[in-house]
Amino acid sequence: MNPVIALVGRPNVGKSTLFNRLTRTRDALVADFPGLTRDRKYGNGQLGGKLYTVIDTGGISGDEEGIDAAMAEQSLVAIDEADIVLFMVDARAGLNVADEAIANHLRVNQKKTWLVVNKTDGLEEHSAMADFWTLGLGDPQPIAATQGRNVTALIDKVLAPFPERGEGYATPAVDKGIRIGVIGRPNVGKSTLVNRLLGEERVVVFDEAGTTRDAIEIPFERRGRPYVLVDTAGVRRRKNVSEIAEKFSIIKTLEAIKECHVAIVVLDARSGLVEQDLHLLDYVLTSGRALVLAVNKWDGLESEQREKMRADIKRRLGFADYADLHFISALHGTGVGDLYPSIERAFKAATAHWSTNRLTTILQDAVGEHQPPLVHGRRIKLRMAHQGGSNPPIIVVHGNQTDALPEAYKRYLTNTFRKVLKIRGTPVRFEFRSGS
Numbered sequence: 001m002n003p004v005i006a007l008v009g010r011p012n013v014g015k016s017t018l019f020n021r022l023t024r025t026r027d028a029l030v031a032d033f034p035g036l037t038r039d040r041k042y043g044n045g046q047l048g049g050k051l052y053t054v055i056d057t058g059g060i061s062g063d064e065e066g067i068d069a070a071m072a073e074q075s076l077v078a079i080d081e082a083d084i085v086l087f088m089v090d091a092r093a094g095l096n097v098a099d100e101a102i103a104n105h106l107r108v109n110q111k112k113t114w115l116v117v118n119k120t121d122g123l124e125e126h127s128a129m130a131d132f133w134t135l136g137l138g139d140p141q142p143i144a145a146t147q148g149r150n151v152t153a154l155i156d157k158v159l160a161p162f163p164e165r166g167e168g169y170a171t172p173a174v175d176k177g178i179r180i181g182v183i184g185r186p187n188v189g190k191s192t193l194v195n196r197l198l199g200e201e202r203v204v205v206f207d208e209a210g211t212t213r214d215a216i217e218i219p220f221e222r223r224g225r226p227y228v229l230v231d232t233a234g235v236r237r238r239k240n241v242s243e244i245a246e247k248f249s250i251i252k253t254l255e256a257i258k259e260c261h262v263a264i265v266v267l268d269a270r271s272g273l274v275e276q277d278l279h280l281l282d283y284v285l286t287s288g289r290a291l292v293l294a295v296n297k298w299d300g301l302e303s304e305q306r307e308k309m310r311a312d313i314k315r316r317l318g319f320a321d322y323a324d325l326h327f328i329s330a331l332h333g334t335g336v337g338d339l340y341p342s343i344e345r346a347f348k349a350a351t352a353h354w355s356t357n358r359l360t361t362i363l364q365d366a367v368g369e370h371q372p373p374l375v376h377g378r379r380i381k382l383r384m385a386h387q388g389g390s391n392p393p394i395i396v397v398h399g400n401q402t403d404a405l406p407e408a409y410k411r412y413l414t415n416t417f418r419k420v421l422k423i424r425g426t427p428v429r430f431e432f433r434s435g436s
């Protein structure tokens with residue numbers, strides 16, 4: 001599991017500026033679960049051979065309601081999930097009572113905490129630091145998040161105790177079978193579905209292993225084929241009501257997405273589609289994971305509710321329409337067995353290999369059918385295509401002036417490749433390269 005860094009501090013000290021600098025913000029996942037007063041943002045970053053996750057806590061206001069309340073609701077969760085806390089203060093604003101209150105919390109916390117003094121640009125470092133020694137959180141670390149000054153050096157220092165992990169965000173190897181992640185917000189029925197998937201006829205479940213925080217792996221076999229279930233929040237183990245209240249962990253969800261080949265994203269037909277479903281789906285897609293959609297709690301629904309759910313999915317999940325869609329009842333087991341063929345198909349598409357010949361033929365046929373437009377009097381030429389990667393598949397198209405290719409034409413090509421190659425269940429990435 002990658003080290004997790006939480007950014008904590010009062011509003012306006014520069015947390016989101018630093019967050020954006022440290023992460024590939026394209027991948028950021030926003031936690032906007034009901035009950036949170038503010039959003040938490042999760043993003044991944046990399047420094048040399050080390051990967052990390054950053055949580056931006058949005059800010060502790062230190063207002064009338066009391067620092068304790070705000071802290072408890074928002075930042076404590078982030079601190080809880082983190083290995084490292086970066087407590088940010090503002091060199092320009094100087095020391096503030098809210099800073100002191102936050103520091104009091106952090107001093108009793110067991111987490112490794114760094115005191116980061118931001119906005120030191122244009123200031124004399126020594127005098128800018130002087131105020132903050134009194135917080136009793138060790139050496140103040142001067143940075144300027146907007147310029148990126150000292151940021152790399154700080155992260156390097158912060159990550160020093162953590163080992164290098166060279167494997168990047170690549171998908172795990174297929175040694176013990178297809179790895180399935182069951183993903184979804186709290187209460188959609190993940191735990192019920194996991195137990196169903198494992199409780200199916202002719203399913204043999206092997207040992208459950210794993211630590212408390214890493215994603216738990218459950219190897220099993222169905223009809224002689226090996227699979228590994230990547231359990232997110234220990235759903236399999238939850239047995240009683242009090243455990244159901246157990247905190248939903250975004251970190252574990254991110255980990256499961258990273259560790260699986262195929263994600264089953266579970267939606268709840270009773271509560272309908274909500275923002276958080278879209279965030280999770282978006283994250284699965286940007287991670288390049290193969291996808292199966294399971295609309296759960298389909299049992300006993302009124303027909304209007306069914307119609308509404310279908311319409312919502314059509315309207316809002318267009319970006320995921322290449323995934324197989326299943327309407328299931330995890331509670332009764334209806335439709336659960338049908339998930340397996342979709343999982344197999346999605347995995348097969350995600351790991352397929354196509355020859356350069358085949359891809360180039362598809363490209364040329366597509367171009368023959370519809371020519372790319374003229375740019376400055378010259379026609380954009382697309383010559384050949386080859387596969388640049390797998391899981392998710394990457395198709396690299398070579399030609400001239402490809403920078404000028406309109407989005408609509410790219411979409412046309414994407415759809416054509418998808419259709420001809422019968423790709424279902426996985427995102428496909430396209431890269432366009434010019435060279436003459």
Ligand code: GDP
Nearest residue numbers: 011012013014015016017118119121144145146
């Ligand atoms: P957050 O509320 O803690 O997330 O703070 P933001 O990242 O939104 O930053 C608040 C303001 O401080 C913005 O106007 C930033 O441009 C500014 N800011 C952030 N970092 C720096 C810095 O290193 N130097 C200066 N001068 N301004 C900064």
Ligand code: GDP
Nearest residue numbers: 186187188189190191192235296297329330331
């Ligand atoms: P999780 O938090 O996503 O793991 O959700 P759980 O599996 O704990 O399920 C949350 C609640 O939804 C429980 O009360 C389940 O009994 C109920 N539930 C799960 N699946 C179904 C279903 O298919 N139909 C109905 N009606 N209820 C379900």
